[in-house]
């Protein structure tokens with residue numbers, strides 16, 4: 285499998301997970317079960333879907349849109365994301381969503397950070413309490429653009445792309461975990477080794493940014509991986525929805541994504557459809573899990589019919605984005621590799 289297959293897999297897996305979770309996001313596990321049974325394919329947003337009413341099956345949400353926005357800024361900035369430019373792109377994105385009549389608007393940390401920025405606060409302070417999963421949901425392009433040779437450098441790149449909105453140990457740790465897992469898969473790591481890299485990067489990221497109270501992401505990923513490894517699907521769904529947690533808090537949803545990657549690493553379709561059924565922030569959990577498993581298996585190993593639908597419904601052309609990110613990656617990779 286080529287590096288490009290894996291990179292395309294990361295972004296395709298992100299979009300596929302996001303679209304699978306779109307119709308169930310913000311619903312309880314019980315409400316999902318009573319309406320859909322177990323989600324096993326792309327479904328439209330129902331009329332009463334709180335965030336995605338009446339959207340066609342396969343439609344992606346903020347996770348994919350903001351990840352692609354970050355990718356474009358990374359490519360245009362030669363690997364550097366200017367925090368003010370990123371903030372302004374996020375604000376424009378939300379304006380466009382409102383114009384389209386969408387209810388999928390900025391998350392709590394990003395919204396608070398942008399309003400502080402307008403009030404004149406420094407971009408180093410605006411994300412001081414951003415501990416939700418917004419940085420992690422959109423970080424996959426950084427994992428494609430930056431190799432894992434030196435995890436401190438990778439975490440630096442995560443911080444640069446996240447600090448304006450999620451400048452906390454928890455927010456950065458969650459994003460570092462996703463970026464490192466994606467990047468390690470692109471480097472050809474086994475899935476087990478890639479998830480180990482995620483833990484290490486989360487430990488490094490957890491000491492960056494402003495301190496905020498909450499469970500330690502690295503420790504929680506390590507614990508969750510060991511705990512869920514032998515579980516049946518039913519036990520895993522209980523574990524994720526009742527104990528690990530599915531809220532927008534990074535120490536819940538990011539850990540949930542890694543628990544699913546650990547247990548269903550061989551089978552991306554099962555991992556992502558179970559993610560779409562667990563309740564809470566299903567689209568983001570599935571998007572993060574999809575980025576990691578897509579990077580590991582490559583685009584060709586994702587369910588082709590579903591990926592084709594997601595590409596068509598959203599008019600996604602991921603090739604140029606992937607090529608731009610890989611050009612950044614090759615410049616950061618010491619000669620002699622690849």
Ligand SMILES: [Mg+2]
Pocket residue numbers: 309345346347567568
């Ligand atoms: Mg979303």
